Amino acid sequence: MNPLILDDLCERLQLTEVARLAGPRADSAAAAQDPYTAYLADLLQAEVDARQQRYVSSRVQMAHLPFRKPLDTFDFAFQPSIDERQIRELATLQWIDAAANILFLGPPGVGKSHLTVSLALQAIQARQSVYFVTIQDMIADLRRAWEDNRFPARLAVYTRPKLLCVDEVGYLPLERLDATLFFRLVSARYERGSMILTSNKSFSEWGEVFGDAVLATAILDRLLHHSTVVNIRGESYRLREKKRSQGRDGLLVPPASGTVHA
Template sequence: MTDALTLAKAQEALQELGLNRCVDLLAPSAEWASENDATYIGFLVRLLESEIDERRTRRLQAKLRAAHFPYHKTLADFDFSFQPSIDERQIRELAHLSFVADGHNVVMLGPPGVGKTHLSVALGLEAIAQGLSVSFVTMQGLVSDLRRAHAENRLESRIKMYVKPKLLICDEVGYLPLDALDAANFFRLVSERYERGAMIITSNTGFANWGSVFGDPVLASALLDRILHHATTINIRGNSFRMKDKLRSGLAQSHVGVVAEQATE
């Protein structure tokens, strides 16, 4: 059998096994092995590692698409010097993701624009890099989705979809008050994830005002009991990043946002 026929036969076998990256790299890998006097094992390892790398990349891309992040921002992109109220060491510790493994929560409180969403996305990206499933949703998008599912008699399956990810990021809690149905649906979701799946929650509203947000102080108390039982609370006090350049150039007056209340367990 000629080298060309042998190569074609090997490519067909790899194709049948679903090793598509190996198919693409078989010929150049064989050439590399010949030029470098590689062993059969060395050639095989090189070929299979390329397949593993390709599959790892595809899985990562699939998880990124499934997460529905509003943008791609990492911890390296965050300007900690602009927000001195944030303990950078604490954020770096959270990036180790033990809170996700333990099914605990992170709550970020602070006025608009101080970096709550950026940090949440950055931690979500760290989780995906470690092979964990992540889902990002705004509070308004979440309750609208659950309300629709309730009307269509498929709330159960929709709740399960939000329970499934290892990390659920719920952004902008408290920006708009909720009606009784939306509040009840969110409470059920939090209850389903309690001690089973980690959450990152961002809010510009102090905990003392959650009774008004959820329209029921008793429900809000029960909700906070579950969220804060195993939680790290981060209070961010400072100016909006959207005003950073103007503030630094002296074109705008520094302003202090509403200070979120410190949570206690």
């Protein structure tokens, strides 16, 4: 076939990867004496892979993920309090189909956000809609919408995604109106869409976070009804990296002379 005709057909069908690889892969297939069906399957697989990569890249950007760390980059050995099998099971995303939630609890730096982003990436790869936001940014956005009489439309931004990830719950206390707006969000998503929340506060402290024990109980009642709670207890990854960096930079050095004491 005339290469120009093939290029035209690929352009019409938007097969950009097939057009790019058809010639080189044909030469390789001929040299290896591969059957035509294997050559065609190879080209189509390359097209599918390229489209998936473009899809994931665009959806990661739309989801506002703060970084891109897949689950395989998580150091489970450093956090023995985490059940790796449980996290791997969560990565199958069955809980999203059930509109259930995940709550990661623990002190700063233990990997809550990392696990959240990893599961969000897994969901994006499975072509689920995802949105990531800190609770401070989300509440500030919803409060502006409330004051401008456009709250329902703005709330839809956070209820529409199949998975909503809310980071840093509890790092700062919320005013009464803000806590009420968060309750409205949780109620709107209840049994309709999944959430992942990270918090450095135990549930017994959420009354202080939301400024009202009754309201906090109502929020937790909806979040925990269908949920998995993962408590992480361990050292901060950031502190570990700081210690390593200090060692590499020679900041932890023995005395210049004499005996080194332990």
